[in-house]
Amino acid sequence: MAGAGEAPVITCAEVGSFAWSVLAKRHPALVRQVREATPYPPELARALDVLLRECEAGVITPLPEGAHDGDRWAAWSTGRLGRTWFEVPFLWSESYFYRRLLEALGYFRPGPWQGVDPFAPFKRAELDSPEVAEELAALDTVSQLPPDEQDQALLTGALWGNKADLGFRISSGDPGGKGEHLVADDSAAMWRHLVSSPPGAVYVLADNAGRELIPDLLLVDHLLHTGRAAAVVLHVKPQPYYVSDATTADVLDCVRRIADAPGHAGIVGGRLRDALTGGRLAVHAHPFSCAPLPYAEMPDDLRADLAQATLTISKGDLNYRRLVGDRRWPGTTPFADLTAGFPTPVLALRTLKSDVAVGLAPDTLAELEASGEEWRTSGTYAVMHFRG
Numbered sequence: 118m119a120g121a122g123e124a125p126v127i128t129c130a131e132v133g134s135f136a137w138s139v140l141a142k143r144h145p146a147l148v149r150q151v152r153e154a155t156p157y158p159p160e161l162a163r164a165l166d167v168l169l170r171e172c173e174a175g176v177i178t179p180l181p182e183g184a185h186d187g188d189r190w191a192a193w194s195t196g197r198l199g200r201t202w203f204e205v206p207f208l209w210s211e212s213y214f215y216r217r218l219l220e221a222l223g224y225f226r227p228g229p230w231q232g233v234d235p236f237a238p239f240k241r242a243e244l245d246s247p248e249v250a251e252e253l254a255a256l257d258t259v260s261q262l263p264p265d266e267q268d269q270a271l272l273t274g275a276l277w278g279n280k281a282d283l284g285f286r287i288s289s290g291d292p293g294g295k296g297e298h299l300v301a302d303d304s305a306a307m308w309r310h311l312v313s314s315p316p317g318a319v320y321v322l323a324d325n326a327g328r329e330l331i332p333d334l335l336l337v338d339h340l341l342h343t344g345r346a347a348a349v350v351l352h353v354k355p356q357p358y359y360v361s362d363a364t365t366a367d368v369l370d371c372v373r374r375i376a377d378a379p380g381h382a383g384i385v386g387g388r389l390r391d392a393l394t395g396g397r398l399a400v401h402a403h404p405f406s407c408a409p410l411p412y413a414e415m416p417d418d419l420r421a422d423l424a425q426a427t428l429t430i431s432k433g434d435l436n437y438r439r440l441v442g443d444r445r446w447p448g449t450t451p452f453a454d455l456t457a458g459f460p461t462p463v464l465a466l467r468t469l470k471s472d473v474a475v476g477l478a479p480d481t482l483a484e485l486e487a488s489g490e491e492w493r494t495s496g497t498y499a500v501m502h503f504r505g
């Protein structure tokens with residue numbers, strides 16, 4: 118599958134590999150949790166069983182005729198249907214699994230289950246958690262810091278918010294208690310870029326709702342409030358995806374949660390509401406955000422939208438895989454080379470939760486390889502990569 122100059126595409130074929138474990142272990146566990154969280158009627162539960170059987174031992178079948186996005190998926194599925202879920206690219210099979218899960222649960226079909234987010238119970242519980250309350254209370258302290266320390270505190274909060282991802286915690290346990298290691302940090306170059314550019318639009322490719330989106334929104338407010346950004350566009354998912362990925366409904370829930378908090382957080386929440394109603398903060402939900410493809414293949418309308426940004430901030434592991442390509446790149450491959458085709462300067466805030474790793478200094482990579490730790494997938498290592 119590797120073209121000239123390209124690394125092999127990651128698939129789930131190797132038994133025991135991380136990608137294999139997502140399909141073989143994590144997805145069945147997720148389906149169990151979804152069923153426990155919501156009392157689905159027998160026909161929907163049966164459809165989930167059918168999906169699991171297909172993933173485990175069958176071949177990939179298409180969406181039913183008439184599916185609203187059937188044409189799109191037909192185009193994205195060339196060469197995939199009729200093969201096993203394990204032999205096609207990992208990015209594709211994982212993404213299609215979430216689309217099929219929604220299909221099984223009637224998410225798009227007119228009827229009583231239309232639009233019911235199967236992951237909402239998990240997202241809701243997280244917003245009510247004591248951790249969120251603590252994180253919001255910490256803003257009272259952060260708001261007293263000197264400006265450059267505020268910059269870095271809010272950026273770092275948005276980075277590490279990424280490890281609080283519900284899909285990831287299904288099989289790894291909450292990594293919250295473990296150490297945090299930043300193994301590449303281009304944040305100074307990103308701030309220099311932002312400060313030296315006329316205030317423009319910052320685009321954020323959002324990732325998870327709840328404990329990730331809250332610090333993302335705090336950073337968004339900071340960029341707007343300090344004039345570093347004249348406007349912010351938040352790209353969210355048009356439908357539930359990868360368990361906790363943020364949709365428009367999640368953005369509204371998070372803004373409400375921040376606005377209802379006591380102390381400085383409440384002020385920030387009010388400003389975020391004003392930014393939404395005044396148009397300085399916009400939410401976009403493009404279908405390509407749920408595509409099983411790298412950003413290099415983004416459609417022209419999305420490219421034209423993103424091209425307006427002074428800076429794009431890409432959140433999380435999945436967006437990172439899509440930015441650089443979900444391939445077994447040598448770990449020292451420059452991030453700038455792999456993102457050269459992206460339409461704007463880009464900052465990736467990512468905790469490592471899958472095998473892709475690039476942009477590492479040779480000695481850092483050597484240390485990580487020698488550490489004996491599962492550094493690529495543990496969620497405790499992170500990068501802030503910037504390409505200007």
Ligand SMILES: O=P(O)(O)OC[C@H]1O[C@](O)(CO)[C@@H](O)[C@@H]1O
Pocket residue numbers: 139211279282284285324325359432433434435436438470471
């Ligand atoms: O929420 P994030 O940071 O994009 O992480 C999602 C990641 O979780 C996984 O589903 C499993 O770790 C990866 O395959 C995926 O890239």
